[in-house]
Amino acid sequence: MGKVVVPVGPQHPALKEPEGFSLTLEGEKVVSATVRLGYNHRGIEKACEERTYTQNIYLIERICGICSHTHSTCFIQCVEELAGVEITSRAAYIRTLVGELERIHSHLLWLGVAGHEIGFDTLFMYSWRDRELVMDLLAMLTGNRVNYGINTIGGVRRDVSSEQIKDILKTVDKLEERTKYYIEVLTQETTIVQRLAGVGRLSKEDAIRLGAAGPTARAAGVKRDTRKDDPYAAYGEVPFEVITDQNSDVLGRGIVRVKELMESYKIIRYVLERLPEGELTVKVPKKIPAGEAISRYEAPRGEDVHYVKSNGTEMPERVKVRAPTLANLSSISHMLEGGYLADVPIIIAAIDPCFSCTDRMITVTDREKDSKSMLDWNKLRAYSIDWHKERGLDFSAISHLREDGR
Amino acid sequence: MEDKLSLFYILIFPGFIFLSLYGLLIEYVDRKLYARFQNRVGPRWYQPLADIIKLASKETIIPRQADNRMFRWIPVFALAAASTSVLYVPIWGTNSASSFDGDILVVMYLLTIPTLTFFLAGWYSKSIFATVGAIRALTQLFAYEVPLLMALLAPALLANTWSFTKMAEFYSHHPLYSVFNIIGFVVAIIAVQGKLERVPFDIPEAETELAGGPFVEYSGRLLAIFRMAIDVEMVVVASIIAAVYIPFFYNAVPVLGFLIYVIKTMFVVLILAAIRSIFARLRIEQMINFCWKYLAPLAILQIIINIIAKGVLK
Numbered sequence: 001m002g003k004v005v006v007p008v009g010p011q012h013p014a015l016k017e018p019e020g021f022s023l024t025l026e027g028e029k030v031v032s033a034t035v036r037l038g039y040n041h042r043g044i045e046k047a048c049e050e051r052t053y054t055q056n057i058y059l060i061e062r063i064c065g066i067c068s069h070t071h072s073t074c075f076i077q078c079v080e081e082l083a084g085v086e087i088t089s090r091a092a093y094i095r096t097l098v099g100e101l102e103r104i105h106s107h108l109l110w111l112g113v114a115g116h117e118i119g120f121d122t123l124f125m126y127s128w129r130d131r132e133l134v135m136d137l138l139a140m141l142t143g144n145r146v147n148y149g150i151n152t153i154g155g156v157r158r159d160v161s162s163e164q165i166k167d168i169l170k171t172v173d174k175l176e177e178r179t180k181y182y183i184e185v186l187t188q189e190t191t192i193v194q195r196l197a198g199v200g201r202l203s204k205e206d207a208i209r210l211g212a213a214g215p216t217a218r219a220a221g222v223k224r225d226t227r228k229d230d231p232y233a234a235y236g237e238v239p240f241e242v243i244t245d246q247n248s249d250v251l252g253r254g255i256v257r258v259k260e261l262m263e264s265y266k267i268i269r270y271v272l273e274r275l276p277e278g279e280l281t282v283k284v285p286k287k288i289p290a291g292e293a294i295s296r297y298e299a300p301r302g303e304d305v306h307y308v309k310s311n312g313t314e315m316p317e318r319v320k321v322r323a324p325t326l327a328n329l330s331s332i333s334h335m336l337e338g339g340y341l342a343d344v345p346i347i348i349a350a351i352d353p354c355f356s357c358t359d360r361m362i363t364v365t366d367r368e369k370d371s372k373s374m375l376d377w378n379k380l381r382a383y384s385i386d387w388h389k390e391r392g393l394d395f396s397a398i399s400h401l402r403e404d405g406r
Numbered sequence: 407m408e409d410k411l412s413l414f415y416i417l418i419f420p421g422f423i424f425l426s427l428y429g430l431l432i433e434y435v436d437r438k439l440y441a442r443f444q445n446r447v448g449p450r451w452y453q454p455l456a457d458i459i460k461l462a463s464k465e466t467i468i469p470r471q472a473d474n475r476m477f478r479w480i481p482v483f484a485l486a487a488a489s490t491s492v493l494y495v496p497i498w499g500t501n502s503a504s505s506f507d508g509d510i511l512v513v514m515y516l517l518t519i520p521t522l523t524f525f526l527a528g529w530y531s532k533s534i535f536a537t538v539g540a541i542r543a544l545t546q547l548f549a550y551e552v553p554l555l556m557a558l559l560a561p562a563l564l565a566n567t568w569s570f571t572k573m574a575e576f577y578s579h580h581p582l583y584s585v586f587n588i589i590g591f592v593v594a595i596i597a598v599q600g601k602l603e604r605v606p607f608d609i610p611e612a613e614t615e616l617a618g619g620p621f622v623e624y625s626g627r628l629l630a631i632f633r634m635a636i637d638v639e640m641v642v643v644a645s646i647i648a649a650v651y652i653p654f655f656y657n658a659v660p661v662l663g664f665l666i667y668v669i670k671t672m673f674v675v676l677i678l679a680a681i682r683s684i685f686a687r688l689r690i691e692q693m694i695n696f697c698w699k700y701l702a703p704l705a706i707l708q709i710i711i712n713i714i715a716k717g718v719l720k
Binding site: 004005006007012013014025028115116117118119120121122123125126129189191192194195340341342343344345 | 443444445446534535537538605606608609612613614615617683684685686687688689690691692
């Protein structure tokens with residue numbers, strides 16, 4: 001059998017979001033793989049420039065359905081730095097608490113997805129059932145299962161009561177027991193180990209060279225964790241271990257994630273025990289002084305970076321988001337090459353990709369002329385107005401949608 | 407009279423109608439057990455039938471580049487082959503609808519046809535996912551077929567016959583002899599997962615890589631026929647395993663005998679569902695290694711044991 005090209009994506013059951021992977025196969029072996037981004041561009045960064053900082057919290061939170069707290073915290077940290085305010089330590093502790101709960105829910109979700117990708121649906125069902133426990137906790141604490149809306153500039157919006165603390169501790173005990181079971185399953189179940197060990201290798205050197213982040217890097221033995229390297233919120237005071245693994249394969253990435261769950265339980269217990277008294281918010285002026293700031297946050301998937309430039313008004317001049325998936329995507333084709341077709345879904349899933357968070361731009365490829373061009377904001381706006389016009393909806397009368405702006 | 411009886415056998419019992427209904431029931435039990443093992447609620451009893459009706463009422467789409475005639479006929483072949491094979495398998499009592507010395511091989515051949523149709527279906531779909539799935543289906547066939555056949559031949563050796571009916575008769579007279587066949591039972595149960603393309607051997611379909619493999623282009627009525635064929639195949643396979651390895655408690659009273667048959671096949675389904683829920687899908691080369699390294703030697707061991715047992719006991 002000669003070489004065949006198999007398109008995995010943009011629509012494929014292995015992918016939960018659209019993304020293009022083009023695999024060249026020789027039999028079942030992957031000879032080369034190319035990744036194509038950009039199916040999910042939503043123009044969030046540009047939209048941020050037309051909203052106030054407070055409105056932006058809610059927009060930024062919706063970059064990702066899973067690490068929503070990640071993005072909102074990361075953005076707010078930038079704004080707080082620009083405004084020169086320091087949040088109270090109670091607020092910092094609550095941010096840490098929600099951040100860790102989010103990590104638990106994200107890692108349990110990953111475990112289920114990984115199980116599904118290797119055809120082990122029982123693991124999928126079990127871990128997602130346990131994930132409901134932490135989702136319920138988040139709903140109890142913040143009112144929402146996802147997109148918690150607990151952050152605000154200068155602090156947090158909701159307090160944690162002593163009954164809630166009791167509930168959280170009880171659930172965390174239950175989750176810890178389940179996680180011990182998952183560690184056992186992941187390291188000892190024969191078919192799982194057979195499917196994961198040695199798959200999608202990424203050596204320490206390659207991980208550093210390709211700029212891998214989060215569990216993908218830590219599984220290769222790179223001790224890189226923003227919570228330790230550049231502590232934010234309450235992480236400077238909380239003792240915890242940075243989990244690394246020497247396996248540098250998909251199994252290692254799984255082990256790092258489940259072991260990180262155990263660390264998260266430790267952090268949550270510590271935070272709840274020593275929750276300091278104090279106000280929830282400090283006052284921040286509506287107009288943020290001019291300047292620029294960058295902030296880092298250890299998302300469940302790796303390091304998330306936000307950049308905010310302010311011009312002294314109520315709205316930011318520029319917001320830039322670098323989601324962790326972008327950092328990990330560059331290592332994907334390296335990991336796919338030389339592997340089997342059967343391993344492709346799990347290798348892609350092992351970086352815990354979040355594609356819609358990643359896409360920042362659209363490139364249009366003209367197949368006939370074989371040329372590539374980029375759509376800037378104005379062109380995109382004009383295109384969308386025309387698109388709707390052709391279908392009988394005329395938006396051109398609305399002033400701020402016109403090409404010349406407002 | 408003879409002709410009418412044959413028609414009854416083929417169309418009603420144990421032929422097409424019985425097989426279809428029992429196949430749907432078995433699919434329900436399988437899905438329900440699978441769901442319960444996974445901590446889910448699972449479907450209602452009529453869900454498999456509802457699925458078939460829904461599929462049958464949907465539009466059938468045939469890809470432009472696919473071979474139109476083959477594309478339409480292949481599912482029918484699968485269903486026909488699977489339904490025919492049941493005629494030689496004892497359902498209740500030790501008698502099957504028809505039997506001759508050598509029907510074991512005929513049934514095995516007939517049961518290979520559905521797998522071949524999966525290959526052809528994938529091949530003639532002319533879709534890249536279907537083609538890869540088709541090649542996997544054929545590759546897998548070579549791995550599980552030999553251990554499965556050997557595992558079925560070993561009990562036949564001991565019973566000194568090549569027909570299912572005589573084999574069932576022999577073991578019902580000498581029930582203790584079937585203790586020898588335990589290894590064969592294990593081998594057959596595992597190999598059958600490959601034949602039915604279920605986890606851990608659902609490699610050709612592999613939803614997350616191949617999006618359904620050979621069936622990726624099938625829709626509507628044609629897909630419904632394929633699903634029916636797989637259900638029927640499951641009934642036949644469960645009946646064979648029950649007849650060969652669990653040859654006890656045959657009863658001449660029709661209702662009671664049938665109940666015993668149901669219990670036996672459901673027991674087989676229980677084991678199949680349990681296997682499906684505790685394993686991850688293997689890679690194709692791991693599956694082939696496993697079948698040739700472990701299953702085939704075990705099946706040969708079974709044959710040797712039975713040859714020795716036959717010599718000693720005679």
